[in-house]
Amino acid sequence: xxxxxxxxxxxxxxxxxxxxxxxxxxxxxxxxxxxxxxxxxxxxxxxxxxxxxxxxxxxxxxxxxxxxxxxxxxxxxxxxxxxxxxxxxxxxxxxxxxxxxxxxxxxxxxxxxxxxxxxxxxxxxxxxxxxxxxxxxxxxxxxxxxxxxxxxxxxxxxxxxxxxxxxxxxxxxxxxxxxxxxxxxxxxxxxxxxxxxxxxxxxxxxxxxxxxxxxxxxxxxxxxxxxxxxxxxxxxxxxxxxxxxxxxxxxxxxxxxxxxxxxxxxxxxxxxxxxxxxxxxxxxxxxxxxxxxxxxxxxxxxxxxxxxxxxxxxxxxxxxxxxxxxxxxxxxxxxxxxxxxxxxxxxxxxxxxxxxxxxxxxxxxxxxxxxxxxxxxxx
Numbered sequence: 001x002x003x004x005x006x007x008x009x010x011x012x013x014x015x016x017x018x019x020x021x022x023x024x025x026x027x028x029x030x031x032x033x034x035x036x037x038x039x040x041x042x043x044x045x046x047x048x049x050x051x052x053x054x055x056x057x058x059x060x061x062x063x064x065x066x067x068x069x070x071x072x073x074x075x076x077x078x079x080x081x082x083x084x085x086x087x088x089x090x091x092x093x094x095x096x097x098x099x100x101x102x103x104x105x106x107x108x109x110x111x112x113x114x115x116x117x118x119x120x121x122x123x124x125x126x127x128x129x130x131x132x133x134x135x136x137x138x139x140x141x142x143x144x145x146x147x148x149x150x151x152x153x154x155x156x157x158x159x160x161x162x163x164x165x166x167x168x169x170x171x172x173x174x175x176x177x178x179x180x181x182x183x184x185x186x187x188x189x190x191x192x193x194x195x196x197x198x199x200x201x202x203x204x205x206x207x208x209x210x211x212x213x214x215x216x217x218x219x220x221x222x223x224x225x226x227x228x229x230x231x232x233x234x235x236x237x238x239x240x241x242x243x244x245x246x247x248x249x250x251x252x253x254x255x256x257x258x259x260x261x262x263x264x265x266x267x268x269x270x271x272x273x274x275x276x277x278x279x280x281x282x283x284x285x286x287x288x289x290x291x292x293x294x295x296x297x298x299x300x301x302x303x304x305x306x307x308x309x310x311x312x313x314x315x316x317x318x319x320x321x322x323x324x325x326x327x328x329x330x331x332x333x334x335x336x337x338x339x340x341x342x343x344x345x346x347x348x349x350x351x352x353x354x355x356x357x358x359x360x361x362x363x364x365x366x367x368x369x370x371x372x373x374x375x376x377x378x379x
Contacts, residue, residue, distance in 0.1 A: 014099030019043030167364030209243035
């Protein structure tokens with residue numbers, strides 16, 4: 001622990017969720033270390049911590065294959081810029097937060113030039129689901145993984161990468177929101193609330209929204225008093241409005257988590273959001289559809305039985321999954337009706353979600369504090 005006085009820590013976040021994680025981590029590091037000095041790339045949240053980003057984080061916040069390809073040479077230049085800056089500054093430790101397509105390339109370059117500086121990965125890519133060989137490659141350029149999913153620790157250790165489960169940061173956020181305060185904001189009645197989340201990317205929204213809108217039409221005919229909300233990001237609002245012109249659409253992040261807790265049920269495209277809904281203990285129908293060509297290859301590469309993190313962690317089917325050919329408005333509506341009318345099914349779902357939340361929490365009250373303690377031990 002030779003670097004505990006004014007340690008120089010370099011952090012890189014490439015998207016808003018990483019910016020939030022970076023901010024939480026920096027605050028904990030400020031408490032645990034003696035006047036740490038921060039450098040790197042981050043967004044507005046990280047910049048609240050006496051941190052000047054090397055460039056605007058938004059420059060490297062790119063999602064989807066085609067947007068990445070359009071900016072590929074620009075992104076390569078940014079990867080090189082970050083790697084060169086790290087080598088020049090020779091920090092005591094590097095923390096690379098999520099954004100694997102960008103950050104793992106930075107890690108490889110830095111490892112070659114500075115082989116003795118600890119490099120930490122905060123949030124692992126889902127290599128346990130497919131392309132598992134990437135885990136072994138990660139062990140060559142990362143010294144430690146800070147994992148937010150419990151089963152990842154044993155998985156990565158098999159490939160030679162030390163890992164620590166720090167808990168999931170969203171659990172703390174969800175626990176602290178007041179779902180009752182949200183009722184008046186969206187004129188919610190005392191009837192049941194069902195939320196729909198068609199996806200975070202444009203292609204997902206295009207593929208899921210038509211069937212979801214048909215489900216809502218049926219719901220409103222058969223249950224006219226029921227509350228329905230659509231949840232998306234502000235970035236995707238204009239696209240989502242085209243599919244749901246008559247429905248209330250929520251884009252506020254704080255309201256989103258409150259509504260997760262307030263909702264009776266959800267229908268959501270597979271992704272991080274299904275884990276967040278699980279932490280809110282909201283019974284969810286998980287859906288996903290991709291183009292047939294992509295599905296043909298992905299379905300042969302995937303190594304897991306389920307797509308929902310709730311089901312993966314429980315090791316059994318709890319949340320209903322309607323994927324590819326099973327994804328249609330008739331099936332979604334049928335499953336929603338079961339949740340609306342079968343109290344035994346609903347009770348079982350709630351019990352499963354409580355078990356899931358306990359597994360995620362694992363008696364860890366503050367993920368950023370846990371991460372800070374691991375980093376302190378690596379300095």
